[in-house]
Amino acid sequence: MKANLIEDIIEQLKNAADPKVYQIYQKQGAQGTQFGVKMGDIRKIAKQLKNNHELALNLWDTKILEAQFMAILNFKASSFSTQELTELSQSANFPHLLDWLFSYVIKLHPEKDQLRLAWLNSKEPSLRRLAWQLTASSISKNEGKLELKQLLKTIEETMLSEHYLVQWTMNSTLASIGICNEELREQAIHIGNKLALYQDYPVSKGCVSPFAPIWIEEMAKRANKN
8 A cells, every 4th residue: 555655646746747847956956866846736745645754754765856855744853863864864965855854854853953963063965054054043043052153253264165055054054143143243244245155146036135244134124123
């Protein structure tokens, strides 16, 4: 029954394939097997798993991109040991997939802070990306006591030489420090201007630039209006 359901789901994904979406995934750096299925269709098909963690693991193991997105929607964060979640996370290298894994699983894990500390110095870029994402989230939510000045020093000294997967969430941490800590805002903006990462990043109308100085100043301005 389990094997039949997995096969049926994969067939549904194939039938929902959209060449334009496939091209977008390719442009964004997706690797391995993928069909090009819209996120809305992925969410609809994923409901068939009914939050079955074991079936979700089987879907993840197919290594099909859309099946892994579906798996994430049905994973139960607390069912993973830290070792299992580490192994699963380091097998992902597509930014969008890692972001889903963070949002639906990792940030909900009861030992997320232990994972953050363990992953910060990992050899795997995907784990370091997630560690910095957890760091940015912790700052934004004012969870725990972090050495913000040391984090700024690390960002200033290492961000430009980091893997591109990691740069994105290190930059998010830089922005979070500047947005949430008025006394460190000027220093965070200075570091952002010095490094100039994402300075020329294309931004759609109505969206905030990921360039840290612009991001920090815009969000601080909005906070002052409220």
